[in-house]
Amino acid sequence: AQSVTQPDIHITVSEGASLELRCNYSYGATPYLFWYVQSPGQGLQLLLKYFSGDTLVQGIKGFEAEFKRSQSSFNLRKPSVHWSDAAEYFCAVGADSWGKLQFGAGTQVVVTP
Amino acid sequence: EAQVTQNPRYLITVTGKKLTVTCSQNMNHEYMSWYRQDPGLGLRQIYYSMNVEVTDKGDVPEGYKVSRKEKRNFPLILESPSPNQTSLYFCASSLQGNYGYTFGSGTRLTVV
Numbered sequence: 001a002q003s004v005t006q007p008d009i010h011i012t013v014s015e016g017a018s019l020e021l022r023c024n025y026s027y028g029a030t031p032y033l034f035w036y037v038q039s040p041g042q043g044l045q046l047l048l049k050y051f052s053g054d055t056l057v058q059g060i061k062g063f064e065a066e067f068k069r070s071q072s073s074f075n076l077r078k079p080s081v082h083w084s085d086a087a088e089y090f091c092a093v094g095a096d097s098w099g100k101l102q103f104g105a106g107t108q109v110v111v112t113p
Numbered sequence: 114e115a116q117v118t119q120n121p122r123y124l125i126t127v128t129g130k131k132l133t134v135t136c137s138q139n140m141n142h143e144y145m146s147w148y149r150q151d152p153g154l155g156l157r158q159i160y161y162s163m164n165v166e167v168t169d170k171g172d173v174p175e176g177y178k179v180s181r182k183e184k185r186n187f188p189l190i191l192e193s194p195s196p197n198q199t200s201l202y203f204c205a206s207s208l209q210g211n212y213g214y215t216f217g218s219g220t221r222l223t224v225v
Contacts, residue, residue: 009153032211043203043216044156051211090155092213099144099163099210100171103156 002027004093006104013081014112021076021107023091032094033074034101035065039087047089050074061085086111115140117217119204125223126194134189134220136204144207145187146171146214147179149200156203162187163210194224 003026013019025031032051036044048059055067065076074091091104117138126132138145146161148171158171160179168179176198178190187206191198201221205214 006155034213036216043218044205044214046213046215049213092156094211097209097211098169099146099161099207100169101146101158101161101214102172103148103158105153105155 002093002095002102004091004102004104006089006091006107008107009105010108010110012110012112015083016080019076019078019081019085019109021089021091021109023074023076023104025072025074025091025093027072027093027095029095030069032097032101033065033067034092034094035059035063035074035076036090036092036103037061037087038090038106044090047076081109081111083111083113085109115215117204117206117215119202119217119220121220122218123221125225127225128195129193132191132194132222134191134202134204134222136187136189136217137185138187138204138206138215139185140206140208140215141184142206142208142215143184144210144214145181146205146207147177147187147189148203148205149173149198150203150219151200159189159202191222194222196224198222199224 035047147159148156162168162181
């Protein structure tokens with residue numbers, strides 16, 4: 001069965017430190033990959049997406065993600081986090097271009113001073 | 114402003130009383146979708162639509178109905194709500210099916 005896994009439910013990081021959020025998927029072919037962020041009480045905002053080509057993808061707010069086919073992973077990174085990065089982050093995977101999009105359970109990021 | 118608008122933002126209802134949550138987008142997007150968000154489960158897709166009169170089931174369609182009679186609107190219908198449908202619901206739209214969705218602000222539904 002197709003699945004999306006975010007192994008870390010909760011991550012605490014110091015302001016200014018680097019951040020890496022993990023995402024693993026199980027799909028038959030190379031899927032469409034996305035990262036979203038949800039600030040408290042808000043809807044979801046698209047950070048970045050990968051379809052094909054360069055496996056290192058740049059997104060908004062200083063985030064980047066790297067697609068690794070051999071590991072079925074699409075990890076999100078940020079070199080230096082800001083207090084405003086405290087939010088919940090979701091990895092999402094689409095198997096086709098018809099609009100079906102599956103989300104992981106999310107990773108809650110807490111930023112400490 | 115380009116946006117997805119859901120109404121209402123908050124809704125408390127009783128078991129069995131039919132309700133509709135409206136969703137409208139002003140971006141001329143082809144694709145629309147409904148998700149529900151529950152703690153620890155992330156977002157689960159209920160239904161999605163590729164165009165007017167074309168819809169398909171997502172991962173958790175039981176107990177829900179949708180219709181797409183106009184491109185801009187995609188209402189979610191609960192014919193007989195039950196307490197296990199208490200959740201935060203999001204509507205979303207996309208120009209293409211693989212572009213990533215733009216989400217509305219959410220509707221928090223409580224069924225008692």
